[in-house]
Amino acid sequence: xxxxxxxxxxxxxxxxxxxxxxxxxxxxxxxxxxxxxxxxxxxxxxxxxxxxxxxxxxxxxxxxxxxxxxxxxxxxxxxxxxxxxxxxxxxxxxxxxxxxxxxxxxxxxxxxxxxxxxxxxxxxxxxxxxxxxxxxxxxxxxxxxxxxxxxxxxxxxxxxxxxxxxxxxxx
Numbered sequence: 081x082x083x084x085x086x087x088x089x090x091x092x093x094x095x096x097x098x099x100x101x102x103x104x105x106x107x108x109x110x111x112x113x114x115x116x117x118x119x120x121x122x123x124x125x126x127x128x129x130x131x132x133x134x135x136x137x138x139x140x141x142x143x144x145x146x147x148x149x150x151x152x153x154x155x156x157x158x159x160x161x162x163x164x165x166x167x168x169x170x171x172x173x174x175x176x177x178x179x180x181x182x183x184x185x186x187x188x189x190x191x192x193x194x195x196x197x198x199x200x201x202x203x204x205x206x207x208x209x210x211x212x213x214x215x216x217x218x219x220x221x222x223x224x225x226x227x228x229x230x231x232x233x234x235x236x237x238x239x240x241x242x243x244x245x246x247x248x249x250x251x
Contacts (some may be wrong), residue, residue, distance in 0.1 A: 106178040107156050109148040110134075113164060113169040116142055125167050131161065154178075154237070188217075 111131070115122040122144045126133035134145035143212065148160065157175060164173040187203075188194060195205060201217060204210035219225075230250075240249040 105156070106154045108176045108178055109150075110176045111146040111148070111161070111164065111173055112137065112176060113144050113146050113173045114142050114171050115144055115167075116171060117169045119144070121169050122146075125164065125170065128167075129164050131164075167215075182236075 091241075113122065113125070115125060115151065119133070123133045125131075126146050129146075130149050131146035132149060134147050137143040137145055148157070158184075161173050161175055164170055191197075194201075198206050198208070198213065200214055202210050202213035238245070240246065
């Protein structure tokens with residue numbers, strides 16, 4: 081009975097902990113630090129404060145990724161940010177935040193001819209094998225829509241005056 085009570089308390093504590101931190105900002109053990117003086121200076125500052133300098137960030141001038149050595153708590157470590165920021169060569173230091181990505185809902189296109197589009201979603205509607213299609217719905221679920229993409233078609237038989245094409249046709 082005593083073991084069961086301890087286990088129950090452990091589970092309740094775990095639930096309480098999860099509920100308490102579910103909606104809060106979660107931090108990583110990585111900082112973006114703007115350092116004047118180049119990679120050598122960034123290395124010195126990183127080492128002095130218990131970080132590994134992971135190097136320059138792309139083409140951003142004087143911006144470096146610092147990784148805190150040791151365990152990640154998920155909490156904001158303002159004392160580390162403040163300590164790094166006290167260095168004369170440091171312009172800015174920011175601990176990175178875990179970003180949560182939420183998928184947008186997918187709905188099939190509102191198109192009276194959608195069921196005929198076997199190349200986009202083949203359910204066997206033309207008596208052929210179902211599933212042999214472009215899998216566009218899987219791409220759409222990942223928010224890959226083709227927005228801003230221009231497709232070139234070289235075809236002398238294109239009916240560019242068709243209502244579905246005319247508004248997007250560029251000769």
